Amino acid sequence: MTRRLRRHKDFDVTVEIKNDGFIRPPRDAQRNWLLKRALAEFVWDLEDLDALARGFVSGSSEPQLTDRTQAILDQQEIMEDWQVPIMRAMADVATEQQGDVLEIGFGRGVASEFIQDGSPRSHTVVECNDAIVADFAQWRRSHADSDIRLIHGRWQDTVGQFEQYDAIFFHTYPLNEEEFVDYVSTSVTFAEHFFDTAAAHLRDGGVFTYLTNEANSLSRQHQRLIFDRFRSFKLSKVAVNPPADSKDDLWADSMVVIGAYK
Numbered sequence: 001m002t003r004r005l006r007r008h009k010d011f012d013v014t015v016e017i018k019n020d021g022f023i024r025p026p027r028d029a030q031r032n033w034l035l036k037r038a039l040a041e042f043v044w045d046l047e048d049l050d051a052l053a054r055g056f057v058s059g060s061s062e063p064q065l066t067d068r069t070q071a072i073l074d075q076q077e078i079m080e081d082w083q084v085p086i087m088r089a090m091a092d093v094a095t096e097q098q099g100d101v102l103e104i105g106f107g108r109g110v111a112s113e114f115i116q117d118g119s120p121r122s123h124t125v126v127e128c129n130d131a132i133v134a135d136f137a138q139w140r141r142s143h144a145d146s147d148i149r150l151i152h153g154r155w156q157d158t159v160g161q162f163e164q165y166d167a168i169f170f171h172t173y174p175l176n177e178e179e180f181v182d183y184v185s186t187s188v189t190f191a192e193h194f195f196d197t198a199a200a201h202l203r204d205g206g207v208f209t210y211l212t213n214e215a216n217s218l219s220r221q222h223q224r225l226i227f228d229r230f231r232s233f234k235l236s237k238v239a240v241n242p243p244a245d246s247k248d249d250l251w252a253d254s255m256v257v258i259g260a261y262k
Ligand SMILES: C[S@@+](CC[C@H](N)C(=O)[O-])C[C@H]1O[C@@H](n2cnc3c(N)ncnc32)[C@H](O)[C@@H]1O
Pocket: 069, 078, 079, 087, 104, 105, 106, 107, 108, 109, 110, 111, 112, 126, 127, 128, 129, 132, 153, 154, 155, 156, 171, 172, 173, 174, 175
């Protein structure tokens, strides 16, 4: 058994490797270096989480238990105002090429308006909630001269209607308890369940944009999942100001917006 310990003023980290063949490069010195590096990274992450946790608001979110696919929601239930700067940052990424944009989740139409500001060649919105689709139809009238299309339904049920795009903007929420378990509890990031679909419907060089509640970086596992399907990515850290009673699942004073390029 191999045992490694890192002492810190606030905690100790110990790893005990039971399998002697685990992380076994040719030389012991290489193994030591890899293990030392892994423990150091974990310590840095813990230090960063400690600093981050001090800036958290308490929030009042509950796991999503009732189905809200067709729920009549008020504006803040659809998306709280403090997320607007994130929508702007994602829309800027989605309209870099001013090409064909696919947007998943119309919501309040905040991001749709920002996307229109960026003059895309076409803009296709996927939305499942009938009441929100009615809002979309009204918003659509204020952009009569733009090429704006609607795919009405859950993206999982309508993916057969998707074409190829220059940008995909993804911003939904879990619709029920099952999606919460599948997409939130067991994922690196909420958008992970959409990665394969995004990669399949982007042109070469096209960009997939989404947000993560990792406040100031991406975990290494998150980066690996991106590189499994995309050639490169860029991050922007967006300052946000969630109120103490935010019902969202994001509590820090910054969030990261990703642009992943196929
Ligand atoms: C957080 S809101 C989007 C807010 C929007 N970005 C804005 O700026 O106003 C999420 C939207 O995604 C929709 N949605 C959730 N799951 C979906 C799915 N599987 N397929 C299509 N739309 C979905 C919801 O009905 C809701 O309108």
